[in-house]
Amino acid sequence: MAETAAALGHPPQALAELAAFRRTAPMPLSADTIDLGLRGGPSLETLALAAPDLILSSSYYSFAEARLAGIAPVFSRPLFVPGGAAAARLIAATQDLATRLGTPRPPAPCSPAAAPNLPPLPGASRKPPPRPVFWSRSATPGMSACSAPTACFTAR
Template sequence: MVTRRALLAAMAAGWARPVLGAGAPRIAAIDWAMAETAMALGHPPQALAELVAFRRVAPLPPPGSTADLGLRGAPNLEALSLSAPGLILSSSYYAFAEPQLARIAPVFSRALYVPGEPPLPKVTELLAELAAALGIPEAAAPVLASAEAEFAALAGRVQDRRPCLLLEIGDARHVRIFGHDSLYGGALEKLGLENPWAEGTRFAFYAPVPIERLAAFPEARLILIGEVPPQAQRALDRGALWNGLLPVRRGNVRRLPGINAFGGLPSALRFARELVAALETT
């Protein structure tokens, strides 16, 4: 929570303001995928919602001078106003707040995560759209070219083409499984790897899925994304159900750090890097 006292202290100290290119507005970001994209274009937001949590999963570190706007679903409008944005970056997730945001500055918003639709093409197209909105259309092409080259290089490093089941552990008996309409699923396809989860999802992932259903994927590698709750990890370590799974018995389990599941192209690239590095370990 951003308090009024903290806001006034920040104003007294003076927030550092990066020097932007000619015509590029100061920006504030409510949506994290938008924030990542702006950072990739070389114009990080001066203010960002849920800044502390963002830093934990961000593929690119925000500047130390970035102001915190509070919750994404209920941004602190005073903090937002004090950050003096010329443009506010949002998404369809926060359409309910757009009338309030628009009273402070113009809002740039896109529907990036839509159930049943792959998000990676959308966040890729966002590069050019946001670059144009920022008045720096020339910035998008080199970022996109670099991303495509890195995806190709990472795909070339993959030796074992077995399917990868992408999941998060919720508790000792349930997981969330990420489908083809997830950012992770799109990055997996860029690497030339198969996601064996063919069922639909409710919003990028399907949950809760009982752990026993993982037995239907004996040849897949289990890719665990993010931290496993300590209590769940202890239960898994001694649980017959988990340890009886063929991929677990064969050592075909890989762990990745927490990655923004609803991020932009930078998060898709980070997932690809982390996955390839994990697959290269024995």
């Protein structure tokens, strides 16, 4: 979500694992972007001191959503649901985020009409493993995964 918001013209004010994000993100962030610490346990005190207008979150932080909501409104969408159409959810989340950030028309490639043309994810039709697996973005080149960092924004 942080990369999506930045692509929509709203770079994050603060971000968990900022150093790793800087190494892997396709766009640079401002030098005054605040590091919230580790993704697995971002500093809620630092987040509160940043006084964001909006917190972008993921289902990974659902356990802390009430605490996050005590700091600022939380934007979170379920993106990867077993048996769900991930592309359609990603497109809808991008459109919802664009509207929430005041950018009502996301870039043209973010069109629901594009979803049927995207190839299925490898293994998408396989039965999920019998126990949960958590993947995280790695600082190692060529190694990546499916977790989105928490980010927060302040209106300019």
